[in-house]
Amino acid sequence: MSHIVVITHEHDRFLGKRNLMLRRGSPYLLFDVLEQLKRRGHSVRIQQGPSKIYNADIAVLHVDATVTPADHVDYAKGFAFCLNVGASDISKRRISGALISEGDAWQGPVIVKSDLNNRGIPETLLNRRSRRAGKPPPFPHLPTLQPYEVYGSLGEVPDGIFGNDDLVVEKFIPEREPDGFAARFWVFCGERERCTRYVSPNSLVKASETIRREPVPVPDEMRERRRELGFDYGKFDFVLHEGRAILLDANKTPGRPQSLAKMFAAGAADLADGFEGFIRQAR
Incomplete structure (x- = not known):
């Protein structure tokens, strides 16, 4: 049995809200993993913001x-x-x-994205909750939220973008x-993982908007990028292009889409096994 601390932002709603059945929900995949770990006898504490207390066998940032704040x-x-x-930095x-x-x-189509993960929506929410609490926004210089835009070529990209x-x-x-279109999503925790190829009618592929999915192997290039980027737990979105695996997004706080909540929860036990591998290392 180990004591686990999850370090979140002060205004992050990791535990979500209680529903009508008085049960906790959460937008995060880690919630399901922690529920598995608690059933196995481990204790979990959510630490909202930095503290002077370091009482834990293992922690998760x-x-x-x-970009995770320096403190x-x-x-x-x-x-x-x-x-x-x-x-700590997953900027594009x-x-x-x-x-x-x-x-x-490059002669093909291009896409313009925010340098921030998920268009800066997480930072926008943290700023909003901070203001409601009467505190200054933690990310005061956010750009205006913009949707992703696809263009047929580099020449069509509007002036000023670069x-x-x-x-x-x-x-x-x-x-x-x-x-349709396909993309690959690799979820991992330690040595446990699942990698799935999703096909969607939409060119911007999301796991929650797919017509079929299939398990696929993890390319060596992605394993190397994981080591380079310092990920112990998370999710990589990538594609195979001209025989190479190309990373598009890396997420250190992967979510659990409501439409796929049961599927994600079913895989949480395997990820919890990977987390327990880290617990053994910590000992």
Whole structure:
């Protein structure tokens, strides 16, 4: 039995809200993993924001923001064993393998995205909750939320995009299928993992909007990127393009889409096995 501490932002709603059955829900996959661990006898404490207390056998840095604030990282480093300390920055400029510049020779379609993860929505929510609590926003200089935009070529990208530090331009390279588009999602915790290829009628593939899915192997390139980016737990979104695995998104606080909640919960036991592998290392 071990004591686990989950480090979140002060205004992050990791536990979600109680529903009509007085049960806790959560937007995060880690919630399901922790429920499994509690059933196995481990104790869990949610630490909202840095503290002076370091009483835990193992900790997880789980701040839902593109760049984890430095004080949270410093607090996490105070634990003898803490997951994802090295994965504190998941900005597109750091993680994406599809970035292109204005003078690139790429002839295909491109997509313009926010440099922030998930268009900066997590930071926007944290700012809103902070203001409601009468405190200054933790991310005061956020850009205006913008949808992802796909263009047929680099020449169609509007002026000023490449000079905007808040935006990035990527090759638009979903895997094309006769009935849609495909992307691959690799979820992992320690040595336990699942990797699934999802096919969607939409060119921007989301796991919650798919017509079929199938398990696929994890390419060596993705395992190497995971080591480089310092991920112990998380989710990578990638595609195979011209025989190479290309990372598009890396998430250190992966969610659990409501439409796939049962499927995600069913796989949580295996991820909990991976978490217990870290617990054994910590000992």
